[in-house]
Each structure stands twice: as C-alpha cells, then as structure tokens.
Amino acid sequence: MNTAPTFAVVGHPNKGKSSVVATLSQNDAIAIALEPGTTRHRHQYPLTVDGRVLYTLVDTPGFQRPRRVLEWLRAHSLSASDRAETVAAFVQQHRDDPRFHDECELLSPLTEGAGIIYVVDGSVPYSAEHEAEMTILRWTGQPSLALINSIGGDDYSDTWQAALGQFFQVVRKFDAVRATFEQHLTLLNAFGQLEPAWEAPLREAVGHLSARRQQQQQHAAALIATALVEMMAWREQKTLTESQLAESSRDALIEQLRNRWFDHQRRREQRLRTAVEQLYQHHHLQRQETELHWHSGDDLFSEDSRQLWGVSRGYLTTAGFGAGAIGGAGLDALTLGTSLGTGALVGGLIGAAGSYFYGDKLQFPALRLGPLGRGLKTASFGPVQDRQFGYVVLGRAVHHWFEVSNRNHAGRDQLRLTGTDRHWLEQLDRPSRQSIQRVFERCRKQQTLDSAAVQNLTAAIGAAMSIYSNWRLNPP
Ligand SMILES: Nc1nc2c(ncn2[C@@H]2O[C@H](COP(=O)(O)OP(=O)(O)OP(=O)(O)O)[C@@H](O)[C@H]2O)c(=O)[nH]1
Numbered sequence: 001m002n003t004a005p006t007f008a009v010v011g012h013p014n015k016g017k018s019s020v021v022a023t024l025s026q027n028d029a030i031a032i033a034l035e036p037g038t039t040r041h042r043h044q045y046p047l048t049v050d051g052r053v054l055y056t057l058v059d060t061p062g063f064q065r066p067r068r069v070l071e072w073l074r075a076h077s078l079s080a081s082d083r084a085e086t087v088a089a090f091v092q093q094h095r096d097d098p099r100f101h102d103e104c105e106l107l108s109p110l111t112e113g114a115g116i117i118y119v120v121d122g123s124v125p126y127s128a129e130h131e132a133e134m135t136i137l138r139w140t141g142q143p144s145l146a147l148i149n150s151i152g153g154d155d156y157s158d159t160w161q162a163a164l165g166q167f168f169q170v171v172r173k174f175d176a177v178r179a180t181f182e183q184h185l186t187l188l189n190a191f192g193q194l195e196p197a198w199e200a201p202l203r204e205a206v207g208h209l210s211a212r213r214q215q216q217q218q219h220a221a222a223l224i225a226t227a228l229v230e231m232m233a234w235r236e237q238k239t240l241t242e243s244q245l246a247e248s249s250r251d252a253l254i255e256q257l258r259n260r261w262f263d264h265q266r267r268r269e270q271r272l273r274t275a276v277e278q279l280y281q282h283h284h285l286q287r288q289e290t291e292l293h294w295h296s297g298d299d300l301f302s303e304d305s306r307q308l309w310g311v312s313r314g315y316l317t318t319a320g321f322g323a324g325a326i327g328g329a330g331l332d333a334l335t336l337g338t339s340l341g342t343g344a345l346v347g348g349l350i351g352a353a354g355s356y357f358y359g360d361k362l363q364f365p366a367l368r369l370g371p372l373g374r375g376l377k378t379a380s381f382g383p384v385q386d387r388q389f390g391y392v393v394l395g396r397a398v399h400h401w402f403e404v405s406n407r408n409h410a411g412r413d414q415l416r417l418t419g420t421d422r423h424w425l426e427q428l429d430r431p432s433r434q435s436i437q438r439v440f441e442r443c444r445k446q447q448t449l450d451s452a453a454v455q456n457l458t459a460a461i462g463a464a465m466s467i468y469s470n471w472r473l474n475p476p
C-alpha cells in the first residue's frame, strides 16, 4: 500500500496559509483570521475518505526571523551536501528557544519528510525580503510547490512567478478562498509530478475524491427527496373529545393546527439544510435564508417565492397534468374524522383570481364531522394541496445544495441564499418531470409511495441538480 504524503504549508505570516490548509483538507474548522499570528503551532489535518487518509496537510506559523536562521545555517554548513542536515540541526538546537519558536514549528515537518507548499500574496509587490525564507526552504531539499494567492485586488503575480521559479519546482496561482474542487484536484496532480513516490498515492487520492464527490451528489439528491416527500405529505393532527370540540372555536382550531403545520415545514427544511452541509463537511457554516413563508391570513406562498421557484403552467402540463389541473386549494386544511378510522379528507374547492400562477385566496372548507367513535375526533391539517409547494421547496433545496457543494472550506463569510431565475427547472426532461409530479400528487392525495417512485424522484432530482449546476456554471 502507498503511504499518504504530507505537505507543510509555509510562508510569511497572514498570507493565507491556513486558508490553503482548510481548502485542501476540506476542513472548515481551521482558524483563519485577519490578524497575523493566528496560527501559533503546527497542526496536522489529514484528509480522509471512507476512513482512509489520502494525504495530510500541516498548518504552520509564519516565518519571523528568517535572516537570523539563514545566518546560522550558513555558519554551520560545510558544503551543499549537508544543507538538509544543517536545517535539521537548527531545529534540534533551537526547539526550546522562544526566539525561533515559529521557525522550529514550521521547519519540523519538513525535516520529517513533508513536501513544501509555500504561500505568497500576489496582490503585493515581490520583495527580496522573502529570499531568506525561500533559501531556507530550498536548503531542506524537500519537493516544493509555490502558490500565488492574491488577497487584495492588485496583481503582481508576474514578478512573483519569476522570483519563485528560482526557488521552487512548480509555481501556481491558487485562490485559497475561492478555488474550485477541480482546481484542488489539479494541484494534487501537480504534486504527484514532483516526487515519484507520491505520484501513485496522489493519483489514487484524486480518484477517491472524485468518486466521493459523485456519491455526495447522489446522497444529497436522496436527502432532498426524503424531505420533499415528508413535507408534501405532512399532516398536523389533534385528537379532541366531543366536548372539547364543542367548546373550541373552529377558527382557533384551524389557526393552531395551521401554525403547527408551518412550523413543522420550516424545521424540516432547516434539517435538510444542515444534513446537506454536514455531507459536504461544512460544520460551521453561517447561513442566511428567508424562511419558507406564507402571507399571513392565507396559506399560499408569497408571490416572491412563487416567482422565484414555482413552475409555469406549461411545465405542469408537460409533467403529465392538464393545465386545468393546476387550480386548487393552497392547503386542504382541516379534516375531522374519528381517531379510530382515517380522517375523512375534506376537499376544499377554491375560487381562483389574480395571482401570477393561480392566485387562489384560500378558504377553508366547512368543518365536517365524521361519525363518532368513542367520543373522540381527530382534526387534521394538511397535506398541502398547493401544487407549487413542492417546486418551491425543491428549487430552494437545489440552490442551497449548489452553493454548499461549491463552497470552499476556507470561506468564512456568511452563505446568503437569495433566489435565482425560476426557469432553470423548465429544462428538465419530461420523464423526470413526471417522476416528480407523480410523487407530489400521491403525497397530496395521501396515497402510499412505493420505493420505485421514491427512487425515480431521487433520480429526477439528480437530473435537476445537474441542470442547475450547468446553468449556474455556464450562464446562458
Ligand atoms: N479575499 C481574500 N482573502 C484571503 C485570501 N486568502 C486569505 N485571505 C484572508 O487573509 C487573512 C489571513 O488568512 P489566513 O489563512 O489566516 O493566513 P495565514 O497565513 O494562515 O495567517 P497566520 O496564521 O496568521 O500566519 C484572512 O482574513 C483570510 O480570510 C484570498 O485568497 N482572498
């Protein structure tokens, strides 16, 4: 079996070393901050897939006294052949010397065999003060790669490129905070070229990471499918005795169940968000998103949500339902049945007017009492009858998945989810549309779902995710 390589990320203080470590180890728990000196000690971050370490990154503090170190090295080296040993001797002798604490921390992993990832800021001009530290790194004799990470807006990468080329085997531009997954893989391949012993393990690492990314997408589709089915089919229920029913006002009962139903849907959507974030190892993500919300007083989504995420009549027609089928109640509100039998669903017939899609003002059907069973009644609210509900939830979920799956683990800014144009889903192929719509209809009518229907739904969501990615990565 191949041994997994280790890379130490080194450089000046505050140039994005920890950001590079976070990106390449896909770990969003690493401290990254504006203040220089954020990283005080070396720390190893392995990247594991299925319990197997593919490679390890070592985060280190920045150089503090490189010229003094170089002076010492020069004074103690007899010839070019003993340079690596001289660096090791320096670390050995200065381990407890507070003046060289940071240098010892960053040089130790190199003396133990780690490869070098040297990080500079390409948005500030090159200066010769870096030459001492670059010389020290060259003395270690380890395989080396330099990354030009631009923190500010200016670009001095050409002069950096020329200077770094004198000291490092490979020089690349790499945006520590915005690098994509593909750029991450490209870097691993470049490292494989540096050191023959690393070629095979890094090629395997690229293979494992790519395979995991595909599995993550499938897993995310399954998470979204499960949440959608639960949300579409959700009913809020309350069992009442006949006398309780007689005492409670019908409006208050509806209000109570309706609020519970909305709360449940919001919480369920949040749970889906967290599950997708965990899947992509974003454990500390700050997210801002408008909650699923409805106009108070009626049960339809706000016009905004519809505009952003709803589908058109044309879409629904091709999903296997005539345009005439689109009209319908928002929520099929309150049903009353005995606690022993299933609730008799009260179909609400709603008049249509005004809204962009079908604009019904929801009216609750008259309360209907089922036959008495031991004096108990079950009042239930839901499932949702608004056919756009599922599309709004789906659109929001796919958008969130896209942002999370493409988010770099060095990002510490808030993830703000705002809407996008709704027409992307309309590129979905007809069989996928039908798979989605079929499940929505079965949930709406409280019919049971077989596993094949859920699998088809998952596959259709997978197709929707690909369309959305394509549309975002290659805008028309
Ligand atoms: N805009 C932008 N900011 C970056 C980039 N890379 C790093 N930063 C910011 O620069 C600051 C320093 O980043 P760190 O990754 O903590 O740098 P470091 O080299 O580990 O710093 P020390 O541990 O203090 O030596 C942080 O505020 C980062 O968000 C980048 O590519 N673009």
Ligand SMILES: [Mg+2]
Pocket: 017, 018, 019, 031, 032, 038, 039, 059, 060
């Ligand atoms: Mg750091």
